[in-house]
Amino acid sequence: MSKELVFGHQKPDTDTIAAAMAYSYYQNQLGYETEAVALGEPNDETKYALKAFDLVAPRIITTAANEVAKVMLVDHNEPQQSVSDIDKVQVTHVIDHHRINGFNTAAPLYMNVRPYGCVSTVLYEMFMDKHIDIPANLAGMMLSAIISDTLLLKSPTTTDHDKEAVYALAKLAGVDYEEYGLEMLKAGTNLAAKSDNEIVDGDAKTFEMGDLTLRIGQVNTVDLNDVFARQADLEKAMQTLMDANGYDTFVLIVTNILNSDSDLLVLGKDTDKVAQAFGKELDANHRINLPGVVSRKKQVVPPLTEVLG
Amino acid sequence: MSKELVFGHQKPDTDTIAAAMAYSYYQNQLGYETEAVALGEPNDETKYALKAFDLVAPRIITTAANEVAKVMLVDHNEPQQSVSDIDKVQVTHVIDHHRINGFNTAAPLYMNVRPYGCVSTVLYEMFMDKHIDIPANLAGMMLSAIISDTLLLKSPTTTDHDKEAVYALAKLAGVDYEEYGLEMLKAGTNLAAKSDNEIVDGDAKTFEMGDLTLRIGQVNTVDLNDVFARQADLEKAMQTLMDANGYDTFVLIVTNILNSDSDLLVLGKDTDKVAQAFGKELDANHRINLPGVVSRKKQVVPPLTEVLG
DSSP states (O other): OOOEEEEOOSSOOHHHHHHHHHHHHHHHHTTOOEEEEESSOOOHHHHHHHHHTTOOOOEEOSOSTTTOSEEEEESOOOGGGSOTTGGGSEEEEEEEOSOOOSOOOSSOOEEEEOOOSOHHHHHHHHHHHTTOOOOHHHHHHHHHHHHHHHTTTTSTTOOHHHHHHHHHHHHHHTSOHHHHHHHHHHHTTOGGGSOHHHHHHTTOEEEEETTEEEEEEEEEESOHHHHHTTHHHHHHHHHHHHHHHTOSEEEEEEEETTTTEEEEEEEETTHHHHHHHTTOOOOTTSEEEETTOOOIIIIIHHHHHHHHO | OOOEEEEOOSSOOHHHHHHHHHHHHHHHHTTOOEEEEESSOOOHHHHHHHHHTTOOOOEEOSOSTTTOSEEEEESOOOGGGSOTTGGGSEEEEEEEOSOOOSOOOSSOOEEEEOOOSOHHHHHHHHHHHTTOOOOHHHHHHHHHHHHHHHTTTTSTTOOHHHHHHHHHHHHHHTSOHHHHHHHHHHHTTOGGGSOHHHHHHTTOEEEEETTEEEEEEEEEESOHHHHHTTHHHHHHHHHHHHHHHTOSEEEEEEEETTTTEEEEEEEETTHHHHHHTTTOOOOTTSEEEETTOOOIIIIIHHHHHHHHO
8 A cells, every 4th residue: 555645625614624635544544554744834824723732733745646546625615725736646535514616526535524523523533433542632633723724603604513522632632722722722812923915915805796796705803993994904905916817895804703603794795784694783894793604604604595595 | 404315326235225224223322313325226236245143224215405405325436336416415425445536525524444355344343343243134234245346255356354354243143154155155146047238238337448448247157167158148238238338349248156267258350469468369259258257357457557658
């Protein structure tokens, strides 16, 4: 059996890095030869988690076929989110928690996909099913992944499976998950080091709703003022992106991870309808406050689709 | 939680029927409300298995959206092999052992795919992982499925997982798997009741190789003479299908399930190359004998692709 590479999606987040490390470890325990790699640098939050548990970031690759014939994917299945030459290697395993989109194979494979808040929760259950012990530092990394994806179990994407995994992994890692988790999330919100463009567009996605092309970005913070002190510059960056890419409307979700509230900053066409989707009116600063809203996928896109779609 | 339907592919075989029954039972044990249904009548082999274990064939449906909003798929994922209105329902679960092809979802789902010889082996392991007891008659049906898909563990698609599942399920069902399995396979080879067209085309698939369009059918028997006594009529049926559908070459794999050998009957263009793919020459009856060959997917298509492709 020749070596296989294990990796997550491009622009890696904490879950994608942790899942590659955890699944590679799991496969090696079962007797396979695998190596966890990444498609980019870890972000600030992931670096904090790696340091906290004394782990080294996976090696970064840009292509796979020059090294191996077979690969294992974690935390993604869509080819455009994967390694650039994904069409030149055989995918033998997929562990994921996303929808299936554009993923086709020539041969049968091993695929474990579950609708949980975090793929590290799927992996935690796989370790349990096969009675494979999780080392303390790897447990800490998987814990970090679930905290990151579920915003400390507060996102509506959180399932009971995620909660059980967090409690068990925190025990294995020997940390208080709430205390550690908040510090880790804070480490990921170092906005001072980010450009205006990174803040408004770093995590943004495009949606077509009715006649409108919407761009919806999201940024986490521990203090909304850290973001809105720069509002004039952020608006300039949003306007430039709208002009350059033909977005009709730009929505920036600014999420306070301490109290799980968000402010939306809305520019462009039909901003009144955007506000109306949440039963609100825009204030003089082009903002609306949405208590309890943290998930773009579950709490922002659906009401917008309802009104605009 | 509203009811969901569980079903396998069109033109159901023993594995697809058994898997729908087993997975529906499994989900109901976990507290879901599901019903196993089928997209067509059971074949002779499946009828034999159902009767042997005193089970009733699942209800047949032609559409799903008129009954339910959500469905669970077993033994297939490709939309064109599924229920006619698959695009109008949400797929929440997939249990399969085939390649992934054209399967896309709008939302995350539960998906367990493993490269085993039979999907009932995947299900057997799921029952074990969750410590759910398998009733004797359901175990018999799952055993029948694995025997059918692996031709009594002799097909090269057979994995160690399939073998372990067969030994365990035979114990649960209280049968000698070799004795029972042979009787069941024989029941599926009642060729006297089948038309020439059913024999040559009932299980046939089309393959593009190089400039050629090949049609490759397969039929199981306990005596090659049962098939070749009708060779002139079968050749007429093959020629008619070639003319009507533009197939360049027609290969009929006639498999003796007693000794795991096959004869290929080859008509059309480049028949010498087809024989050459197996290091043989066609005999005067347009046939070649291939000892130990039982799998179209693993033993017939690859060498043909090598020479023609």
